[in-house]
Amino acid sequence: MTSGPPDQPGTPAGRERLVGLFVLGVAAVLLVSSVTWFGSDQAGVGIAQVICGLVVAAVGGFLVRRARSRG
Structure with a gap:
C-alpha cells in the first residue's frame, strides 16, 4: 500500500x-x-431518468462524504 495523505x-x-x-x-x-425525453413527448422515460439520476446522485454524495470522514 502507498503511504501519504488519506x-x-x-x-x-x-x-x-x-x-x-x-x-x-x-x-x-x-x-x-x-x-x-420531455421534449420528445416521452415524459415517462424522462421521469424514470430523473429518478435514476437522483438515486445515483445520492450514492455519489454518500461516497464522497464517507471518503471525507475517513480522511
Missing part, C-alpha cells in the same frame, strides 16, 4: 472520493439529459 488517489479514501465524484458526474449527465 485523500490522495493512491489511498482507499482517495479512490473512494474519486469514484464518488465520477458517480456524481454520471448523475449530472442523467439529470441534464433527461430534458430531451
Whole structure:
C-alpha cells in the first residue's frame, strides 16, 4: 500500500472520493439529459431518468462524504 495523505488517489479514501465524484458526474449527465425525453413527448422515460439520476446522485454524495470522514 502507498503511504501519504488519506485523500490522495493512491489511498482507499482517495479512490473512494474519486469514484464518488465520477458517480456524481454520471448523475449530472442523467439529470441534464433527461430534458430531451420531455421534449420528445416521452415524459415517462424522462421521469424514470430523473429518478435514476437522483438515486445515483445520492450514492455519489454518500461516497464522497464517507471518503471525507475517513480522511
